[in-house]
Amino acid sequence: MDDLLREFITETNESLDVVDVELVKFEQEPNNATILDNIFRLVHTIKGTCGFLGLPRLEGIAHAAETLMGKFRDGAPVTQEAVSLILTSIDKIKDILSELEDAEGEEPQGDDSELIAELEAMSAKADAAKNGPPVEEQGSAASQAAAEEADSTPDQTLERPLRPGEVSLDELERAFRETEIEVEIADGDGDADTAAPVAQVSESAKIEATMKIADAKAAAASDKPAAEKAPGEKKAGGGVSNKSIRVAVDTLEHLMTMVSELVLTRNQLLEIVRRHEDSEFKVPLQRLSNVTAELQEGVMATRMQPIGNAWQKLPRIVRDLSQELDKPIELDMRGAETELDRQVLELIKDPLTHMVRNSADHGLEHPAERRAAGKPEKGTITLAAYHEGGHIIIEVKDDGKGLDVAKIKSKVLERGLATEAEFDKMTDAQIHKYIFAAGFSTAANVTSVSGRGVGMDVVRNNIELIGGTVDLRSTPGKGTAFIIKIPLTLAIVSTLIVEAGGDRFAIPQLSVVELVRVQTNSEHRIERIKDTPVLRLRNKLLPLVHMSHLLGIAEAKVAEEAFDADNGFIVVMQVGSQTFGVVVDGVFHTEEIVVKPMSTMLRNLTMFSGNTILGDGSVIMIIDPNGVASAMASHASSAVAEQNEEEEAEELSRKAITNTSAISLLLFRAGSPEPKAVPLSLVTRLEEFEVSKIERSNGRDLVQYRGALMPLVYVNDGDCHKTEGTQPMLVFSDSGRSMGLVVDEIVDIVEDRMNIEVGSERPGILGSAVIKDRATEIIDLGYYLPQAFEDWFMRKEMDIEALTKKVLFVDDSPFFRNMLTPVLKAAGYDVTTCNGPGEAFELLENGAKYHAIVSDIEMPEINGFEFCEALRRDPRFRNIPILALSAMVTPASIERGRQAGFDDYVAKFDRPGLIAALKDVFSGEMGAAA
């Protein structure tokens, strides 16, 4: 493809974009002759050049379109169909152009006669209509147009924004000026590296020369239409072409890379000079530094483009949408002159378009609805762009109905992205964020406009890809606003240099929200839920991960230790809606770096986005916040998966043997060498007392404990405490009373299934179970508690005798029956136990009355769910409160329990929870009775 043709394609594409915008404007203001002139001129140019280059298809369409527009200019009324038709022809021209480009200049085959015929028919119609309107009006319109033309054209040309790929001459000249100074310094320095970009710049100077020729050619091309214009405009047009030249994007890219290198080299030099206090290089280097900074700025400016370029296509899109959806829409664009890096600009074009489509389709209501809501019929979509810090903020706002929380909720539930219970804890804003979740689309019907299910998550991904974030605010009835925050440029990134596991890493500052210093005794310290480290930060729990853990550069154990260390830093990062903390060993400083792509061999590492050379000459890896975020997410989900697996495995084994869920057991020795065990959840505290503290009174051993006397109990009668040193004991407390069970030694805490295989006749022992591969005696706390206080279980019964409720406790496991019966009794209930649903039915059938039933879930033959369902079917028992008691408490099992008809669902070892739940059902019952 020859240069001339390439030039033509670029220019025509730009012209067509302008025509698009102008046509939409023209449709709104059919009397504005300036706009029409502008369109006419552009189409005419296209037509003329096509003829010159021998492109008959393009010429044909352009000619027909021009003819139709010529009729408008002559005063024919502007109709919507006519404008639509012209727009269609413009699209056709664009299609042909892109094919032309692909085919290296070969005009594609095709037949446009139909389109041309339509255009001609429309022209004929316009002709007929033109003769209708009175001549007077025409005349006034024409004169008005002439006046406007005279006023507005010079203005327009001055304000014309730079086209894509165009650079204002000032910028380039400044860049060249700076480089000349650069040459001197570089020479003096004798540094080969600094000289390299200079060579590059002079190369581009040569390009400038060729550019001039190209420009002259372009000017010649534009002469033809310009000749039809007033002489004043011609002059203005000439001025523009002198002020800007066209430079290939590649040239600019290369220039930018070289300047980035220069910046890096300068940083290196500065670092060296910093180490030598009195260096004669200091002053010239300072100068070099300043010049480099300005040069960098200058070159950066050449890459900058007004964001309006990305918006160019939107008026047209909105117009088409408005017709398609039958909603009048006004597009209000503000801050179109805000500049940002062209690379970024390219990348946000599509997300922006998508968001505007979304606003038009989902956001804005139909005119009837708007009228009913007391809003103007015409909906408004506002696009606004402005600078804020080192970022550009772009807002896409509509004045529609706002997001429908209920609709989002049902959709999320349907898709299984969250559960009802999770929703209860969420604010509306949090629920809104689900529209960014993958596989989500709120449009009830899939329209051609939007709602294909690949909506906002793609938008979010695209924006995050360039290091940006997207947020949204929605007010019901008032509208929705999306706020996009993107960096000014991708080439130079401000990063935070941190250390982890002995290595340094750079974290892009854009994603860093704050730094928290953690110390064990300060208000910020690392806490744990199971093994998951978390940080309490302003009433929010922040999930934490250690950087060296994340990168696998340290053994897990070392990382654990690092968590416990006194001085650590937490880098609080935000990626999209995800906030998390990354623990690092040290934080150094911030540094502006130029991201260099990683070698292909390392590109599969999602944790890094690139690498760079620091001021001290060493290479540093740049952390990719998105990679970290997804690693965090997958880390969490794998943990959940593991847990689920465990639960499933448990459930399977439960089917085989009942009562085998793993629980924490405290292993100890007392009296005899064989190990004994007690569920850890029952133990209040482990204590050690000086033997001398043990006093004897009224024939029993006591210690003073928390201002009261605590009786000591021995596992076997006749045992006695140690004679010297300290005496370990297990403390059990309930309602202000404590008992100390004297043990010889605390052995271990284990997670194991407690499966009592051999029952016991001996008082105080429930039976024996295999724990940690050893036969272990499980002690019966219900036997020892009354030894300390004979009235342990009775005292409350006395107090509230009148209130005593009869409770039926169904559990197949003797252990739990023995363990929980005392608990229930202690709370003042009259407990009857039975070993399974069969026995329970028998009791109930025989007319025994109970105020409530507490039932285990995991039972052989009839499980708790079936038991409950059976009871609920019987009218006699329909209203008895039934509580479920289970070792397995998951949202799914709770849901299952609710369906079966349980009033509440309590974990087996949650004794206070059980008491509270019982209290709740009774108070509820009383409330209902009253």
Next chain:
Amino acid sequence: MTMLEKNIKATGSDMIQYVTVVIGGQLFGLPISQVHDVFVPESVTRVPLSAPEVAGVLNLRGRIVTAIDMRRRLHLPPLEEGQMMAVGIEYKHESYGLVIDTVGEVLTLPISSSEPNPSNLDKRWAEISGGVHRLDGRLMVILDVDRLLGAMFTEPMVAA
């Protein structure tokens, strides 16, 4: 077509020059046309999560070079003491540094004296060896850079 054959076509002669290097006591030869520079690898930055053979990345005159630990690549124990050296090569327009023990002389050898890998050669060696030259009293294994680096590209991909 192996790198070797390409070289022959390029030079048009039946002699080929090798830069010899020693890795774990074994003499290796790299076609001189592929060697860009020889340098001492300093301040190598580790790259977490990368393949074990990747020693890290380093700054070589303003370029970021990926260093490959040849001892680990050949499943040899790490060098106990002494200064390591590195040979800078270019592969698919990217710079790599092969970290080796020492660099020796440049040998000019006839193509014809090259022999194929002995069939009993360690598989892990055979996959990066382009043949063997018999020298006076010792053998020189020809390092096939394309296969050496090519294999490393695919490996992590498969793992991922």
